[in-house]
Amino acid sequence: MVFNSRITGVGSFVPPKIYTNYDLEEMLDTSNEWIVQRTGIEERHWVDDHTSTSDLALEASKQAIADAGLTPSDIDMIVFATLSPDHEFPGTGCFLQEKLGIPEIAVFDIRQQCTGFIYGLSLADKFIASGSHKNVLLVGAEVHSKGLDKTPRGRGVSVLFGDGAGAVILSRTTVKDATKDPHIMTTHLHADGKFAKELWISAPGNGLGKDRVNKDMLDEGLQYPYMNGKTVFVHAIKRMSETILLSCKEQGVSLDDVDLFLFHQANLRINSKVAEVLNIPEEKIFNTIQKYGNTTAATIPLGMHDAIKEGKLKPGMLVASAAFGSGFTWGSALWRY
Template sequence: MAFNSRITGVGSFVPPKIYTNHDLEKMMDTSDEWIIQRTGIEQRHWVDESTSTSDLALEASNIAIADAGLKASDIDMIVFATLSPDHDFPGTGCFLQAKLGIPNICVFDVRQQCTGFLYGLSLADKFVQSGSHKNILVVGAEVHSKGLDKTPKGRAVSVLFGDGAGAVVVSRTEVKDKNKDAHVMITNLHADGSYAKELWVPAPGTAVGPDRMSHGLIDEGLHFPEMNGKTVFVHAVKRMAETLTQSCKEMGVTVNDIDLFLFHQANLRINSKVAEVLQIPEEKIYNTIQKYGNTTAATIPLGMHDAIKEGKLKEGMLVASAAFGSGFTWGSALWRY
C-alpha cells in the first residue's frame, strides 16, 4: 500500500523581547538605514538569559500538535533542526522530547543550518511514506542571540539573526486526487562541503588544535560566526532558483502554478533576486524577515504559521519553499496545503 504525508498542524513561537535596528545602533557601528538597505530587516526577537532553544521549540510544538488535533502522545517521531543546541550533546531533540513528556519514540537532530527544516521535512515525509510512522513532529528552532558578537567587529553578521521556533506535524494521509488533496509532493536536497568555511563557526571543535575550546580561541573570536557575504549571496540566488526549478519540473508544474512561495528568510535581497530570476510576482512571496530577522531553521515554519494566521495561506493552495545555508546546503519542497 502506498502512503503519503501531509502537514496537518503548524505552530510557531518567538520570545517577547524585540530589538529594533535602533537598539543595535547602541551596541555596534551600524544604522537602521544600513541594515534595511542591505537585508530588509527592521527588528528581531532575542531571548532572555534563562531561555533555551528547546524552550522555544516546546511552545511552537504544543501549538502545532494542537493544530493537528492531536495529543503529544500521538507523536511517534521528532525531527529537530537547529544550529544552536541547548548543549553540545545530547541532541536538543532529546531535551524537547522530555519536555513534551513522550519518552521512547525516535528522535533525530538535523544540523543543516538554514536548510535544516527542509531536510527535516524530507526525512519525515520519507518515514511516513515507508509506513513505519504516522505523526512526525518537525521542528526548526534557534537561539542565535547568545552566540553573536554584539560589538562593532561583529556587525556584518550579528544584525542578521533573530531567535524563534516553528514546528509542523507531518501525518499519514490518503491522496485520491493529487491536484486537490493536501500532501507533500516532493523534497529536493543538495550540499557542497567545499564551501563549508564561507559561512561557519570555527570553534569549539576538534579541528582547532589540542583542545576543543581554549582562552586563545575565545580571544581570537573564533566562537563567533564568520561569513563571506558576497559568495553566500551569489550561491544562494543560483542554488535556490535551480532547486525550485528542478522540483517543479519533476512534478510537472511551473512557477506560475504555485500559489504561495515560503522562502527561507536570510536576506530580502536574496528572495527578491530569486523572484527576478524565476519571474515570480513579488505578491506571491511571503516574507517575514522584516520583523524576525534570520531565524535559520525556523524561518519557513515560522512564516508558514504567520501566513495561515493572516489568511495568506489557505487550504488547497500549492506551496513552494526553497532554502540555502551554511555547508553549503540547499533544497526545495512542493506541497499542497
C-alpha cells in the same frame, strides 16, 4: 504499500523581547538605514538569559500538536533542526521530548543550518511514506542571540539573526487526487562541502589542534559566526532558483501554478533576486524577515504560521519552499496545503 504525508498542524513561537535596528545602533556601531538597505530587517526577537532553544521549540510544538487535533501521545517521532542546541550533547530533541512527556519514541537532531527545515521535511515524509510512522513532529528552532558578537567587530553578522521556533505535524494521508488533496509532493536536497568555511563557526572544534577551544581562539573571536557575505549571496540566488525549478519540473507544474512561495528568510535582497531570476510576482512571496530576522531552521515554519494567520496560505494552495545555508546546503519542497 506507499503512503503519503501532509501537514496537519502548524505552530510558532518567538520570545517577547524585540530589538529594533535602533536598539543595535550604539551596540554595533551601525544604523537602521544600513541594516534595512542591506538586509531588509527592521527588528528581531532575542531571548532572555534563562530561555533555551528547547523552550522555544516546546511552545511552537504544543501549538502545532493542538492545531493538528492531536495530543503529545499521538506523536511517534520528533525531527529537530537546529544549529544552536541547548547543550553539546545529547541532541536538543531529547530535551524537547522530555518536556512534551513522550518518552521512547524516535528522535532525530539534524544540523543542516538554514536548510534544516527542508531536510527535516524530507526525512519525516519518507518515514511516513515507508509506513513505519503516522505522526511526526518537525521542529526548527534557534537561539542565536547568546552566540553573537555584540560589538562593532561582529556588526556584519550579528544584525542578521533572531531567535524563534516553528513546528509542523506531518501525518499519514491518502491521496486520491494529487491535483487537489493536501500532501508533500516532492523534496530535493543538496550540499557542497567545498564551501563549508564560507559560513561557519570554527571553534570550539576538534579540527583545530590539541585544544577544542583555548584563550587564543576566544581572543580571535573564533567562537562567533563568520560569513563571506558576497559568496553566500551569489550562491544562494543560484541554488535556490535551480532547486525550485527542479521540484516543479519533476512534478510537471509551472511556476505560474504555484500559489505561494515560502522561502528561507536570510536576506530580503536574496528573495527579491530569486523572484527576479524566476519572474515570480513579489506578491506571491511571503516574507517575514523584516520582523524576525534570520531564524535559520525556523524561518519557513514560522513564516508558514504567519501566512496562515494572515489568510495568505489557505487549504488547497500549491506551495513551493526553498532554502540555502551553511555547508553549503540547499533544498526545495513542493507541497499542497
